[in-house]
Amino acid sequence: MSRFQFRLESVLNIREKFEDKKKQEYSDALNKLQREVELKEKLVNESISLFSLLRTKMLDSISPREIIFYNNYANYLKVRIAEQEDNIILAKKRAEEKRQELIEASKQKKMLEKLKEKEWINFLDEENKKEQKIIDEIVSFKSQNRLIDRSETNSQ
Numbered sequence: 078m079s080r081f082q083f084r085l086e087s088v089l090n091i092r093e094k095f096e097d098k099k100k101q102e103y104s105d106a107l108n109k110l111q112r113e114v115e116l117k118e119k120l121v122n123e124s125i126s127l128f129s130l131l132r133t134k135m136l137d138s139i140s141p142r143e144i145i146f147y148n149n150y151a152n153y154l155k156v157r158i159a160e161q162e163d164n165i166i167l168a169k170k171r172a173e174e175k176r177q178e179l180i181e182a183s184k185q186k187k188m189l190e191k192l193k194e195k196e197w198i199n200f201l202d203e204e205n206k207k208e209q210k211i212i213d214e215i216v217s218f219k220s221q222n223r224l225i226d227r228s229e230t231n232s233q
Contacts, residue, residue: 079204081196081197081200083193083196083197084196085189085192085193086193088189089186089189089190089193092182092185092186092189093186095182095185095186096179096182096183096185096186098182099175099178099179099182099183100179102175102178102179103172103175103176103178103179105175106168106171106172106174106175106176107172109168109171109172110165110168110169110171110172113161113164113165113168114165116161116164117158117161117162117164117165120154120157120158120161121158123154124151124154124155124158127147127150127151127154128151130147131147131151134147
C-alpha cells in the first residue's frame with residue numbers, strides 16, 4: 078500500500094497556524110473588552126460611593142471647599158465614565174472585527190480539510206482498486222494453473 082500525501086499539506090499547516098493566531102487575537106480583544114467594562118464598573122461604583130459620602134457629609138457639616146472638591150471629582154468621574162463608554166464601544170468593534178477574521182480563517186482551513194478528506198477517500202478507493210486487481214490476478218493465475226494441472230493430468 079502506498080503512502081497518502083496531501084499535496085496542500087503545507088498550506089493546510091499554514092492555515093491552521095493562521096487560525097490559531099486569529100483565535101489568540103480574538104481572545105486578546107475579548108480580554109481587552111472585559112478590562113474596559115470592569116474599569117467602567119469601577120468608575121461607576123466610585124461615583125456611587127462619592128455621592129453616598131457626599132450625602133452623609135451633608136447631614137453633618139460640610140464646608141464650601143469640600144462641596145467644590147466633591148463636585149469637581151464627580152465631574153471628573155462623569156467625564157471618565159463617558160470616555161470609558163467610548164473605549165468599550167471601540168473594544169467591542171475591535172472584538173467583532175477579530176471574530177470575523179477568525180471566522181474567515183476557520184472557513185479557509187475547513188475548505189482545505191474537506192479537500193484533504195476527499196483526496197483521502199479517493200486515495201483509499203484507488204488503493205482498494207489496486208488490491209482488488211491484485212486479488213483478481215491471483216485468482217486468475219490460480220484458475221489458469223488449475224486448468225493447466227487438469228490438462229496435464231488428463232493427458233497422462
